[in-house]
Amino acid sequence: MDITIHTTALPHDDPDASLAFYRDLLGFEVRSDVGQGRMRWITVGPAGRPDTSILLAPPAVDPGITEDERRTVLEMMAKGTYGWILLATPDLDGVFGKLRGGGAEVVQEPTEQPYGIRDCAVRDPAGNMVRFQELR
Numbered sequence: 001m002d003i004t005i006h007t008t009a010l011p012h013d014d015p016d017a018s019l020a021f022y023r024d025l026l027g028f029e030v031r032s033d034v035g036q037g038r039m040r041w042i043t044v045g046p047a048g049r050p051d052t053s054i055l056l057a058p059p060a061v062d063p064g065i066t067e068d069e070r071r072t073v074l075e076m077m078a079k080g081t082y083g084w085i086l087l088a089t090p091d092l093d094g095v096f097g098k099l100r101g102g103g104a105e106v107v108q109e110p111t112e113q114p115y116g117i118r119d120c121a122v123r124d125p126a127g128n129m130v131r132f133q134e135l136r
Contacts, residue, residue, distance in 0.1 A: 004051065007043070010083045010128050011059035011073070015040040017125035018056045025102040028054075054085065059126075077127045084129035092134035096120045110134075 012018040015038060022028045028044040031053055035041055038058060045053040059077055060070040076082035089095045092110050099122050100106055107121040107129065118134040 006051065007053040007055050008085060009055040009057050010085060010124070010126070011077055012042070012056040012124075012126045013038065013059060013074075013077060014125055015042055015056070018042065019044075021104070021124045022054065022056065025099065025104065080123050080127040080129060082127070084131070086131045086133060088133045088135050090135045092118060092120060092132060095132055 015033075019030070019042065022044045023030055027047060029047050031043040031045055031050075033040060033042045035058075039061070040056075040058070042056040043053050044056065059082070060073040065073075073082060096110050099120075104122040104124075107123060108119075110118060110120040112118045118136075119131055121129055121131045124130050
């Protein structure tokens with residue numbers, strides 16, 4: 001089978017802050033931006049890589065979830081335990097420097113992990129964990 005990951009989703013609670021992080025800080029392209037106000041679905045992805053995208057979506061908008069479930073999602077986002085993604089770069093130190101300089105909330109500085117990967121972690125404006133692994 002020939003299968004690829006085309007799009008993954010992360011929640012956002014402030015579309016403008018999410019754009020500032022993914023577009024302005026990481027340099028991702030905006031592929032689509034639909035909706036209004038805080039109810040916007042924004043698709044971003046690495047420049048020159050139209051085959052890979054992140055859908056930044058308002059959390060807990062599915063009409064099939066209960067108010068308790070919606071509240072739980074928002075509480076988990078506030079704690080930074082709801083969404084996460086792993087990205088990769090050949091220049092981990094350069095990316096980390098740009099993230100730190102751009103005011104990203106640092107969770108872990110670049111570290112050589114005991115399982116053989118060097119990585120770092122930050123939180124995006126919605127609290128999502130964004131880990132960057134170094135390509136070797």
